[in-house]
Amino acid sequence: MLTKTFFQGKLTKTENLFIPFVVAGDPTPEHTIEFALKLQEEGADVLELGVPYSDPLADGPTIQRAAQRALQAGMSLRKAVQLVPELRKRGLEIPVVIFTYYNPVLQIGHDDFFGLLEDNGVEGLLIPDLPYEESSEIRQQAEEKDIEFISLVAPNSDKRIQQIAEHARGFLYCVSSLGVTGERNDMSADALSFIKKVKEHSSVPVAVGFGISTNDHVKLVREHADGVIIGSKIIRLIEGELENIDKGQTSLALENFSKGIRELIQ
Amino acid sequence: MLQVFPDIKGRFGDFGGKYVPETLMGPLQELEESLDKAMADPSFIEEYHHVLKEYAGRPTSLSYADKVSEHLGGAKIYLKREDLNHTGAHKLNNAVGQALLAKRMGKEKIIAETGAGQHGVASATVAAKFGLKCKVFMGEEDIRRQELNVFRMKLLGAEVVSVSSGNGTLKDATNEAIRYWVANCEDHFYLIGSVVGPHPYPRMVRDFQRVIGDESKRQFLEVEERLPNRIFACVGGGSNAMGMFYPFLEDNSELIGVEAAGKGIDTPEHAATLSKGTPGVIHGSMTYLMQDENGQITEPYSISAGLDYPGIGPEHAHLFQTKKVRYESITDNEALSALKLLTQTEGIIPAIESAHALAQAFKEAGSMAEDETILINLSGRGDKDMATLMEHFQEEV
Numbered sequence: 118m119l120t121k122t123f124f125q126g127k128l129t130k131t132e133n134l135f136i137p138f139v140v141a142g143d144p145t146p147e148h149t150i151e152f153a154l155k156l157q158e159e160g161a162d163v164l165e166l167g168v169p170y171s172d173p174l175a176d177g178p179t180i181q182r183a184a185q186r187a188l189q190a191g192m193s194l195r196k197a198v199q200l201v202p203e204l205r206k207r208g209l210e211i212p213v214v215i216f217t218y219y220n221p222v223l224q225i226g227h228d229d230f231f232g233l234l235e236d237n238g239v240e241g242l243l244i245p246d247l248p249y250e251e252s253s254e255i256r257q258q259a260e261e262k263d264i265e266f267i268s269l270v271a272p273n274s275d276k277r278i279q280q281i282a283e284h285a286r287g288f289l290y291c292v293s294s295l296g297v298t299g300e301r302n303d304m305s306a307d308a309l310s311f312i313k314k315v316k317e318h319s320s321v322p323v324a325v326g327f328g329i330s331t332n333d334h335v336k337l338v339r340e341h342a343d344g345v346i347i348g349s350k351i352i353r354l355i356e357g358e359l360e361n362i363d364k365g366q367t368s369l370a371l372e373n374f375s376k377g378i379r380e381l382i383q
Numbered sequence: 384m385l386q387v388f389p390d391i392k393g394r395f396g397d398f399g400g401k402y403v404p405e406t407l408m409g410p411l412q413e414l415e416e417s418l419d420k421a422m423a424d425p426s427f428i429e430e431y432h433h434v435l436k437e438y439a440g441r442p443t444s445l446s447y448a449d450k451v452s453e454h455l456g457g458a459k460i461y462l463k464r465e466d467l468n469h470t471g472a473h474k475l476n477n478a479v480g481q482a483l484l485a486k487r488m489g490k491e492k493i494i495a496e497t498g499a500g501q502h503g504v505a506s507a508t509v510a511a512k513f514g515l516k517c518k519v520f521m522g523e524e525d526i527r528r529q530e531l532n533v534f535r536m537k538l539l540g541a542e543v544v545s546v547s548s549g550n551g552t553l554k555d556a557t558n559e560a561i562r563y564w565v566a567n568c569e570d571h572f573y574l575i576g577s578v579v580g581p582h583p584y585p586r587m588v589r590d591f592q593r594v595i596g597d598e599s600k601r602q603f604l605e606v607e608e609r610l611p612n613r614i615f616a617c618v619g620g621g622s623n624a625m626g627m628f629y630p631f632l633e634d635n636s637e638l639i640g641v642e643a644a645g646k647g648i649d650t651p652e653h654a655a656t657l658s659k660g661t662p663g664v665i666h667g668s669m670t671y672l673m674q675d676e677n678g679q680i681t682e683p684y685s686i687s688a689g690l691d692y693p694g695i696g697p698e699h700a701h702l703f704q705t706k707k708v709r710y711e712s713i714t715d716n717e718a719l720s721a722l723k724l725l726t727q728t729e730g731i732i733p734a735i736e737s738a739h740a741l742a743q744a745f746k747e748a749g750s751m752a753e754d755e756t757i758l759i760n761l762s763g764r765g766d767k768d769m770a771t772l773m774e775h776f777q778e779e780v
Binding site: 171174176181193194222245249274277292295296 | 410665
């Protein structure tokens with residue numbers, strides 16, 4: 118049983134975590150705020166706020182589409198980070214992890230980027246194309262600013278699992294199966310033994326993501342890991358409401374969205 | 384002391400590395416270990432050179448272009464004839480090397496990305512030759528523009544996967560090939576077409592292409608008993624240039640890489656990554672790339688589909704930064720004029736890509752002394768470009 122607290126003391130729970138992912142600005146910044154608040158209402162423990170990118174290598178078609186919508190609406194890394202204080206003003210209390218590819222970070226520059234995260238009260242950072250071997254500088258800067266740098270492990274991380282797990286902060290993102298993000302039908306037995314192995318080495322909660330798209334998946338993951346990360350399925354629920362949003366029926370869209378989330382994680 | 388690049392982290396100075404999702408770190412490690420073993424095994428090297436000789440038709444000729452040299456009045460111009468390589472371009476050298484490595488690793492399925500289709504055709508060719516299953520990712524826009532090469536790949540038995548994400552061009556096809564590889568890395572080998580991507584790809588592709596420079600050096604010494612004063616090659620991702628330049632890096636020859644200036648580097652429509660781009664990460668590698676102020680990768684333009692790439696190999700970025708290679712850029716129109724001049728003086732129709740290297744060399748030749756020499760890598764032949772050339776030259780011929 119883990120007893121530490123994470124994300125600047127804002128996460129005290131260390132099991133049964135629900136970590137949703139949304140793309141900032143999909144379809145607009147205002148809707149992102151509304152969806153995020155609904156997710157908090159439905160029990161989200163940490164919010165992963167995705168920054169749209171032109172070339173998202175780790176993402177499947179669903180998140181690619183969301184990124185395209187957000188980019189068309191003018192979203193950027195800087196604007197996504199600046200959305201965090203807006204979220205706070207509107208009542209979001211759970212810690213926020215900024216999820217961004219590395220290239221936009223490089224264009225702002227490491228120092229200015231961490232300044233931006235600090236100024237806007239961001240508690241966590243995840244960069245999917247910055248593996249352990251390339252991330253020592255960023256990890257150190259994150260440590261200095263008390264921002265949790267989230268690491269990922271995959272079923273083929275093999276000998277690197279121990280090293281990654283020992284340096285993990287916040288929570289450890291366990292990629293359930295090989296491939297990009299997106300919904301999948303099954304969780305394999307291999308995935309479960311992999312999760313078990315990761316837990317042995319981790320001193321932070323182990324959360325499982327990639328392909329979690331049904332209530333059965335959620336229940337299964339809960340039995341074996343400390344948390345569940347859901348991205349593509351949530352984007353699909355948002356996509357399902359785009360028509361209502363277009364028609365100006367935002368409250369109906371939000372209501373449907375909440376219902377979808379409840380069915381998924383109950 | 385001579386520094387060896389890339390270093391153990393896959394870096395060429397500030398560039399290169401492995402900026403990839405965690406799921407690719409395992410496969411890249413496996414690839415690197417297998418590659419190192421293969422390159423240290425004389426039987427692998429022997430097999431590679433055997434296939435290049437018996438199947439691809441190497442060594443390719445070194446031709447003295449006497450007519451065009453005379454026409455321009457100045458340096459003596461030599462052409463390295465990669466256009467005579469099987470399938471019509473240098474691309475096959477690398478495809479042979481990687482296909483042999485795939486077989487050695489026990490991977491019977493290969494995937495590849497392609498823009499204009501030249502690397503796709505080279506991959507489909509080696510797949511047919513070595514009994515591998517081949518899937519080629521190609522942007523839907525490129526599939527429309529390159530109908531003939533799509534048919535060639537299919538005839539060779541490859542499956543062509545249409546990529547509709549992004550703008551449906553080479554950048555997106557590469558993203559999709561990488562994504563497919565992430566999910567299927569256990570039994571698939573990703574046969575990358577240029578000196579780009581995460582370590583060890585830039586090194587591997589360079590080492591399978593250096594045969595161009597090694598042969599050129601030997602052939603040039605034989606004919607001229609000295610090395611060329613200047614060596615020119617076109618640069619998109621940069622594999623033909625890297626293959627040509629690498630064996631000459633420590634010599635006194637001046638090396639010139641030629642990028643595509645499209646409609647002009649002061650317009651938004653060009654592919655001059657080093658002239659106009661900035662450092663960043665693309666397709667798993669730290670290098671120069673074309674991007675907007677928010678770090679979103681932008682779409683390049685060139686008349687030549689083979690140079691139409693928003694990034695460049697990390698070793699080129701390093702050679703640019705350390706000024707070991709001079710990089711210039713040539714517009715669509717300049718390339719087309721050079722193509723026509725070579726065609727009508729030497730009876731060689733070059734690929735539009737290669738015509739960029741020709742154009743820069745032709746610009747400089749006249750102001751060089753008559754006892755000076757130029758070597759140009761003629762990376763491919765122009766057969767594939769006939770539709771484009773007809774559009775431009777119909778009225779003139």
